[in-house]
Amino acid sequence: MTHAQSLDFTPDFARALRFFRTQASYTVSPLHQLTGRDSITVLAKDETGRMGLGAFKALGAPYAVARILDAAWHRQTGETLTPARYQDDDVRAFAAEFTFVCASAGNHGMGVAAGAAAMGAKARIHLAATVPGGFADRLRALRAEVVRSGKVYDESVAAAVADAESSGAVLLADGTWPGYTEIPKWVMEGYCVIAEELRESFEASGQWPTHVFLQAGVGGLAAAMAYMIRLNWSQQPELIVVEPEFAACLQTSHRAGHPARADGPESDMGRLDCKEPSIVAWAALEAAGVTYFALSEAEGAAAADAVTELGIPTTPSGAAGYAGVLKHPMTAVGGEVFRPLIIVSEGRT
Template sequence: MFLLNRHPDHRRPLTEEDAATLGLAEAAEAERFLAARDNRAETPLHALPALAGELGIGALHIKDEGKRLGLGSFKALGGAYAVMHLVLEEAARRLGRVVDVAELHSHEVKAVAAGMTFACATDGNHGRSVAQGAGLVGARSIIFVHSGVSDERVAAIARFGAEMVRIAGDYDQSVREAARVADERGWTVVSDTSWPGYERIPGLVMQGYTVIVREALKRLAQPPTHVFLQAGVGGFAAAVAGHLAIVLGEDRPKAVVVEPARAACLYETAKAGRPVAIEHSKPTVMAMLECYEPSLVAWRVLSRIGDAFMTVDEEDAVAVMNRLARPSGDDPAIVSGESGGAGLAGLIRAAGDRKMRAALGLDTASRVLIVNSEGATDPGRYAELVGMAPDEVTREKQPA
C-alpha cells in the first residue's frame, strides 16, 4: 500500500512545541548527554554503491545503529536519555539549583535517583534502553512486556537489573497496563509513545534520536534527497524527519514512512486524516514495529513533514536482512534485525514500482538515507531467518 500525504497540515511548519523538542539546542543537549556515557562511539554510516546502482538511484547510505551503546538498537539513545534528564530535573528540584549531566554520578544525584522508579512497556529495544538508563543512575526500573516478546529479548532487558512483568495481550495493552500500575504506585512512566496529557517524556525520548541525524549529516558530502523511515508508533520517524526539516529547511529530504502491512497504524491514520487505532492482525516478523495506535506527538509531526506512507510485507523484511548480510560488489555486510531494514525494504519496493518512483521523484540523481535501526537483538531468530549467525555475516566481508 502507498499513499501520498494529503493532510491539510502537510508542508506547514512544525508547531512551536515540536520545533522546540526537535530543535538545534535540544539536539546539542542530547549529544552532550551522550558524551557523558560509556561506549558512546559514533555509529558508522555506510555507502552502498552497488545496491544504489541496482535500484537506479544516485547514492544510498545506511546509518547502522546495530551497535549503539552496546544495546543493539537506536533506542539506546531515547529511553536512557529521558531517564537521565528526569533524574537531573528531580535532583535540581530537591537541591534547589541547576544540576549538570557532569554530576550524574555524584553522591547527591545518586541519592535522588535511588528513590525513583521508572516503568515502561516494550517490544524489546525501548525497555532495554530505559533499564540501562536506570542502572546508569542507580534508579529502579520495571519493564512490562507482552506475550509476543521473545524470551531472548526479555533476558536481554533483565540483564540491566530491570524487574520484568509479562502480561497477556499485545504492545498497546502493555502500554496501558504499565501506565495504570505506575499511576497507582507513583512510578514515572518513560514511554516512547504519547497520549492525551502525556507528551513531554515521549518528546524527550524523541529528542535523543536526533543524535542519529546530527552524526549522519556530518559524514554526508551532500544532504539526502529522500529518507525512508520505519515506524511503529512513529516516534523515531518523526524525530529523524523533524530534525532534518529543522536543519535543512526547504532543502529537507522527502520523508517516506514505512510500516509492516500487518501493523500499519500510521498509514491508516494518514488515510483517515486523524489518529486511529487499527484492529489487531497476525503478528509480524517486524516485531519492534508491531503497534496498532500512533503516538499523538509523532502524528502531529508526520502530518506536516511525512510526504508519503507505505507498507511492506513479511517477505520484504526477511529479504532485506539477507540482502544486507550477502551484499553485492564492494558494499559492506550489515547485520540488520527483523525490524531494522524495514526502511530499506520500503525503498526497494518503491524503486521497483514505476508509479511510486514517479510520485516520490526517485531517479538516478536521488541520494537516499536509510537507518538500520537494530542489529540482531534476537541472535537465534536472526540466524534462523538469514542462515548465518551475526558474527559470521561481518566476518565474511572482512579483507583477507
C-alpha cells in the first residue's frame, strides 16, 4: 500500500448503516432546534443518548470490532458473517479468543468495551491519569480491564501500542499514524451514520444548515462528517472545525501543510485534548475545504453551561460546536438566514 492509499478515506457508509439498523439498541438520534444568542436557531444533533453509551463513539469502535471479527472469520472459514451470526455459539467462541486494546480519553474506550462485550470478546483500556475515575468505573461495568498508563493521553496511547505488540491483542485506536490506518478508518466509517441520518432529515424538511461546526480531537468524527457532507448533501454548508487552543493539532497541521503536533497545557475539553492529529482525518479535512477555530477554556466551559441550560446536559467537549457558533459572525453569505448545525457529542455524566 502506498502512502497516498493509506491516507485515502472512502468509507462504505451503506455497510455501516445496514449493520446498525439490525441492532436492537439503534435509533436515529434526535435533532433539536435550540434558540441561541440573538434568537438564532441552532440545529443540534443530540448524541448524548446514543445506543446507551451516551456519546457518538457508540457508532465507531463497536462497528470496527464487528468488522475486525468478520475479516478474521472470513480468512479462517471463507464465510462472511451476517449480523445474526455474531450471536451464534461458534462465532462467539471464536470472538472470545480476541482481546481489543486501546487508549482512551473516555468515550472511545467505552465503545471498544461495549463492542467487545457484545461480541463475546475481551477489552483492555489504557487510561491516562487525567481521565476521571467515573469513566474507569463505567468501563469495568462493561467487563473491560482498565489499566492506568501515563500522566497524559499521548503516554496512554504509547502504552496501548506496546501492549498490543507484546500481548498479541488487537489494537483498536481511533487515531491514525504512519503504518496504522486501516482499522481506524472502520471506526470513522461508523461515524458516517450520523451524517446520513442528518441528510435524510434535511432532505425531508428542506431546512438545510448554512454552517456545520465540528469538534475535533484527533479528527475522526469531524473528518467522517466532512467527507459525507461533501459527498452527498444536496446543499453545501460551510464547515468549521473547532479545537481547544491547548490542542489545536488540526489547525496547526493545516498551517504547516502536513500533520503536525500541537503541544500545550492540559485542556478541560478532555475528549478533545489530543496533541497529534489522525493523519487520515487530517487529509480528509484538507480535501473537504474546512476552516478552523481554536477555543479558549473559558469559551468551552461557557458553551457547556449554555447548551445544558438549553436542555441538553453536556460537557465542554460535547458543546464545543456551540462555542464555535458563538465565535462566528451571526450572518450567512448573501443575506441568507444563519442556520448553524452542531453535534452535541456526549452527555454530562
